[in-house]
Amino acid sequence: MAGFMPAVSFQGVSKTFATPKGPFQALSQVSLDIGQGEFFGLLGPNGAGKTTLISILAGLARASSGRVLVQGLDVQADFAEARRRLGVVPQELVFDPFFNVRESLRIQSGYFGVKNNEAWIDELLVSLGLADRADANMRQLSGGMKRRVLVAQALVHKPPIIVLDEPTAGVDVELRQTLWQFIARLNRQGHTVLLTTHYLEEAEALCGRIAMLKAGQVVALDSTSQLLTAASGSMLQFKTDIALPPALARLARVTGRVVQLPAQDAADIESHLAALRLAEVALQDLEIRRPDLEDVFLQVMAGHSRSNLTGLAGTGAPQ
Missing domain, CATH: 3.40.50.300 (P-loop containing nucleotide triphosphate hydrolases)
Structure with a gap:
């Protein structure tokens, strides 16, 4: 363009x-x-x-x-x-222990040469649920509250x-x-x-x-x-307390009692269910769903479907 x-x-x-x-x-x-x-x-x-x-x-x-x-x-x-x-919110919790929340936001404004910023600082404090902690020293805050302050610091210069x-x-x-x-x-x-x-x-x-x-x-x-859309097939999802037969266990993604099995088509689903019946695996909350981003992510990381999941690098156009 x-x-x-x-x-x-x-x-x-x-x-x-x-x-x-x-x-x-x-x-x-x-x-x-x-x-x-x-x-x-x-x-x-x-x-x-x-x-x-x-x-x-x-x-x-x-x-x-x-x-x-x-x-x-x-x-x-x-x-x-x-x-x-840029406003960058880092992964690590970094903070200055000598200032309260409002002071740290004023100092951060100063780093970027932003003057008369109180109205925006107030809006940040309210929007991020920090208004009642504005005068608290950074050392007194919980990890979650410190994270909110990091976000506010990243946004203070708009x-x-x-x-x-x-x-x-x-x-x-x-x-x-x-x-x-x-x-x-x-x-x-x-x-x-x-x-x-x-x-x-x-x-x-x-x-x-x-x-x-x-x-x-x-x-x-x-x-x-x-x-x-490019992710292939469906996911068969259910809960069970019983171990899966080895052939299905190799395919499955298991989180506690929740089992997710990829299925390319209806025949795959029928085959999975037949194998589960044969192994006398009792199922609860059985559903068939479309792949979500986690399924796509795991497919890509495993090297599957790379060709049809890769768009043109560098196109950049906003959706």
Whole structure:
């Protein structure tokens, strides 16, 4: 599209770390564009390179090769201006123990040269459920409350691009709902959001487009709806207290009493049910459902259906 400038552009980004065992390639030729106003998901198992990619975007690490642009600004050559356009919520809980919540937000405003910011600070405190803790010292806050403050600090300078690295790891359901309502509102107002998460149901509900990383490479990149459509077959789901026959156990994804079995077609479903009957496995809450993002993710990570699950890298158009 002529004149189109992505909010974030990763262009052939590679990163190699020196380790005692020799060089380790964390990222290999990652290229993708995130359109202005997109809600974009970056998914992958631990060690896939998600946090390394975000560190390079935020200027905390330097790419070994390739470049990253934020609204056309190179994150190395135009560091200060590129960084001003980003609000990054890190994975780790980092905080200054000497200030209360409101003071830390005022100081963060000062870092970015934002004056007369009290009205927006008040809005952040209310929207993130921090209003009654505004005068509490950071040391007195629970982990979930500290996480809320990190989000507020990332947003205090009203950045056009919001980067959330595992923002709901280890936090309660109430905070997750509060956070997503607020972030979804900012996204509707035009802010671009880049999210990494292990909660795949969050990504499925929130993200218009998703990239999946595996061992530092993009292995799937498409709209969420296309990824779900491309996932093959159905899932047979039920609860049981009885061990599955070995042939089915090899295929199954088991979470406690819940068993999920992939099925390509009706014949597969009939065959699974016949094998379960033969093994006298008693079933409860039997249902057949479409694959969800977790099923797609596991297929991609196992290397199945890679060809039809990978969109064109770098198309970047918002959905």
